[in-house]
Amino acid sequence: MSWKVIDRNAAPDKAEAPVLTDALVEKIRVFLPRYETKRAALLPALHVVQDHFGYVSWQAMQELAELLEINASDVFDVVTFYTYFWTHPRGEKVVTVCRSTACAFMGADSVLDECKKVLGIGEHETTADGKFSLQTEECLATCDHAPCLYVNERCHKHVKPEDVRRIIEDPNNAKLDIERSTLFDGVKGA
Amino acid sequence: MTKIIINGTEVETREGIPVLQAALEMGLNVPHYCYHPGLSVVASCRLCLMEMKMPHPKTGEMGWAPKLMPSCQTPVRDGMEVRFDSEAVKRNQRNCMEFFLLNHPLDCPVCDQAGECLLQDYSYQFGDSTSRMVDPKYVNPKKDLGPKTLLYANRCVMCTRCVRFADEVAGTGELCVTNRGSKAEIDVFPGKALDNPLQGNVVDICPVGCLLDKDFLFKQRVWHLHSGDSICPGCATGCAVRVDQNENVIYRLKPRYNPGVNDWWMCDEGRFGWKYAQDATRLNRVITRRGEAVESLDWAGLPQTVRFRFAEVTAEHGDASIAIVLSPFMACEEAWLVATALRKIAPNAALVLGPVPLREQDEVFPKGATNGDAKFTISKERCPNRRGIERIIGALGGPTLTFAEFSENGGKGEIKGAWISGGYPEKWVDKELAKAADKIEFLVVHDLFASELCAPAEIVIPACPFTERAGSFMNIAGKLQPFEWAVKPADGCKRDGQFLQELAEITGIYQPESVRKLMAKQMPEFAEVAAPPKMPEHQH
Ligand code: SF4
Numbered sequence: 001m002s003w004k005v006i007d008r009n010a011a012p013d014k015a016e017a018p019v020l021t022d023a024l025v026e027k028i029r030v031f032l033p034r035y036e037t038k039r040a041a042l043l044p045a046l047h048v049v050q051d052h053f054g055y056v057s058w059q060a061m062q063e064l065a066e067l068l069e070i071n072a073s074d075v076f077d078v079v080t081f082y083t084y085f086w087t088h089p090r091g092e093k094v095v096t097v098c099r100s101t102a103c104a105f106m107g108a109d110s111v112l113d114e115c116k117k118v119l120g121i122g123e124h125e126t127t128a129d130g131k132f133s134l135q136t137e138e139c140l141a142t143c144d145h146a147p148c149l150y151v152n153e154r155c156h157k158h159v160k161p162e163d164v165r166r167i168i169e170d171p172n173n174a175k176l177d178i179e180r181s182t183l184f185d186g187v188k189g190a
Numbered sequence: 191m192t193k194i195i196i197n198g199t200e201v202e203t204r205e206g207i208p209v210l211q212a213a214l215e216m217g218l219n220v221p222h223y224c225y226h227p228g229l230s231v232v233a234s235c236r237l238c239l240m241e242m243k244m245p246h247p248k249t250g251e252m253g254w255a256p257k258l259m260p261s262c263q264t265p266v267r268d269g270m271e272v273r274f275d276s277e278a279v280k281r282n283q284r285n286c287m288e289f290f291l292l293n294h295p296l297d298c299p300v301c302d303q304a305g306e307c308l309l310q311d312y313s314y315q316f317g318d319s320t321s322r323m324v325d326p327k328y329v330n331p332k333k334d335l336g337p338k339t340l341l342y343a344n345r346c347v348m349c350t351r352c353v354r355f356a357d358e359v360a361g362t363g364e365l366c367v368t369n370r371g372s373k374a375e376i377d378v379f380p381g382k383a384l385d386n387p388l389q390g391n392v393v394d395i396c397p398v399g400c401l402l403d404k405d406f407l408f409k410q411r412v413w414h415l416h417s418g419d420s421i422c423p424g425c426a427t428g429c430a431v432r433v434d435q436n437e438n439v440i441y442r443l444k445p446r447y448n449p450g451v452n453d454w455w456m457c458d459e460g461r462f463g464w465k466y467a468q469d470a471t472r473l474n475r476v477i478t479r480r481g482e483a484v485e486s487l488d489w490a491g492l493p494q495t496v497r498f499r500f501a502e503v504t505a506e507h508g509d510a511s512i513a514i515v516l517s518p519f520m521a522c523e524e525a526w527l528v529a530t531a532l533r534k535i536a537p538n539a540a541l542v543l544g545p546v547p548l549r550e551q552d553e554v555f556p557k558g559a560t561n562g563d564a565k566f567t568i569s570k571e572r573c574p575n576r577r578g579i580e581r582i583i584g585a586l587g588g589p590t591l592t593f594a595e596f597s598e599n600g601g602k603g604e605i606k607g608a609w610i611s612g613g614y615p616e617k618w619v620d621k622e623l624a625k626a627a628d629k630i631e632f633l634v635v636h637d638l639f640a641s642e643l644c645a646p647a648e649i650v651i652p653a654c655p656f657t658e659r660a661g662s663f664m665n666i667a668g669k670l671q672p673f674e675w676a677v678k679p680a681d682g683c684k685r686d687g688q689f690l691q692e693l694a695e696i697t698g699i700y701q702p703e704s705v706r707k708l709m710a711k712q713m714p715e716f717a718e719v720a721a722p723p724k725m726p727e728h729q730h
Pocket residue numbers: 345346347348349350351352353376395396397398400401
């Protein structure tokens with residue numbers, strides 16, 4: 001058979017010490033009283049882990065499952081549902097190209113291709129130096145300036161393929177025009 | 191009772207059931223993937239959509255609502271009117287089918303499910319013959335989900351039946367959906383494989399060829415299989431099963447719908463535990479020992495020889511020295527036939543219930559459930575018919591012995607003539623029994639496999655496993671469930687019921703119903719068997 005077979009009987013390598021440090025666990029516990037069930041705290045907990053490590057490792061997923069008393073498969077399910085969470089290390093900067101209708105009509109495909117060429121990586125991959133990751137996302141809510149892409153939280157509008165290299169090489173490409181609101185109660189300083 | 195109108199026909203349905211269920215029960219073929227009566231409703235496949243009459247928001251006048259509704263998620267209500275035969279409904283079905291096949295590899299020629307695949311059937315019945323898809327298809331890797339099951343993700347229709355089964359029935363929750371949208375896949379957490387005692391059911395409920403049973407993989411094209419309706423002899427739960435065979439070779443067991451007993455499910459031990467039935471080491475000829483000499487015996491003369499020898503021993507030692515061990519693996523009919531046949535010769539022969547293999551406790555599902563809200567129970571009693579044999583022994587009256595007493599008395603040389611039925615899939619003869627067997631002057635052993643009993647036995651008769659027999663088992667709840675044979679007896683063997691009927695001097699072909707009629711004269715409770723109802727034709 002020429003098809004690839006993934007063997008799920010084998011467990012991923014186990015880290016020697018837990019990856020969720022006491023401090024991280026404390027950060028997660030803060031969310032527990034907000035919800036009726038522990039399961040419900042999975043999303044904020046994943047944010048804590050993602051923001052701290054840049055990704056959610058197999059090990060972290062298992063530890064989260066234990067902490068929240070759910071199946072590891074449930075954590076895996078949620079982590080992979082949201083493209084925001086990474087299962088392998090994410091780069092310092094994330095280039096997100098819109099893949100929804102408006103942008104698609106306006107040429108997002110060629111923008112994405114150009115990103116792949118400039119960064120030398122595919123979708124949901126990270127450059128060898130750990131500086132950039134590339135991903136696609138559903139509508140980025142800037143359809144009126146399609147096609148658009150984000151570098152971290154900064155939106156670049158009306159992007160043409162020939163703009164891509166300039167945007168990626170610009171050291172300030174992720175600088176926000178307006179600072180993020182201090183009311184944002186996610187994990188700050190990410 | 192609720193009255194609703196489906197496709198213009200008024201039907202009475204049970205209260206509160208989904209419209210889809212009502213439609214299936216009235217015989218309509220409504221395509222559906224995600225709905226399964228044993229699982230929660232998610233209404234995600236959108237194949238079962240229907241049109242429903244609703245009051246107009248302004249005029250209040252009843253009319254067909256423009257939006258289609260999932261019939262699996264809409265409970266029946268009195269006076270409701272729905273239809274599945276309109277153009278809008280059919281268009282939806284066509285579109286859904288085209289959508290399900292977007293990434294499907296159309297690899298039916300190498301797919302185990304072909305022939306019993308709901309993608310094939312529904313495409314043919316409700317789909318279009320062409321697809322408008324021009325882009326390349328996604329190709330997903332195959333996954334080894336666990337020791338017994340494979341996932342060919344390309345074929346998945348994302349109904350999530352399997353995931354819900356693991357969560358809701360098995361209670362083990364190994365399965366999950368990873369990624370999203372067109373990239374969604376069924377998966378398990380690495381190292382936490384799909385490996386629970388009920389896991390085989392996910393293969394059954396997968397409507398397509400995505401989840402595959404490694405044991406059956408590439409073994410048979412399903413249209414070559416013929417099936418016999420049987421009862422699993424693995425434990426006292428008595429799951430209704432279907433034995434699938436081709437040319438007298440068994441390939442797999444599947445559960446049959448049997449409400450209140452096994453519902454739609456069965457356990458893996460039963461599903462894969464039948465292999466002994468085709469084991470090459472099974473006893474396959476009748477032998478008799480006279481001193482050191484071992485001779486083959488002919489089936490034709492056997493009943494007479496057995497009766498004659500029992501009569502001789504009875505004449506010599508009296509009928510109180512005769513014992514009949516009835517195995518809890520025997521059908522009620524078989525046990526009754528042996529007991530009646532031999533009691534005719536030795537009216538005071540003792541009846542003995544053979545050993546009942548026991549485990550420490552029942553295994554209850556979903557994992558962590560208490561007995562009260564269990565959806566499935568694997569009984570700790572590892573044999574199918576303890577209840578039935580006990581009833582027969584009780585009803586026939588006369589002397590009885592416990593199995594321990596039998597071994598003990600036998601060991602003391604008090605038993606001169608004995609019939610021992612075995613039929614256990616595993617080694618079952620303990621030291622005490624072997625010792626007793628040595629002392630019994632005339633021993634007849636009717637068993638599947640050779641054991642310590644064979645050497646001291648004067649006559650060894652090969653028995654048949656459940657797949658070659660017919661009769662009825664009484665399960666732990668006292669339900670008398672009939673089973674039929676699926677394959678012919680192995681070479682050299684004879685169907686137990688047939689032989690035992692001849693032993694009891696009843697002529698004709700063995701038919702469990704006729705034997706039960708005779709039994710019912712003494713024991714009215716054996717007059718009726720409880721065969722499970724048929725599932726609606728188009729339910730799956
Ligand atoms: S693997 Fe089968 S049962 Fe599971 S979601 Fe896919 S089609 Fe449904």
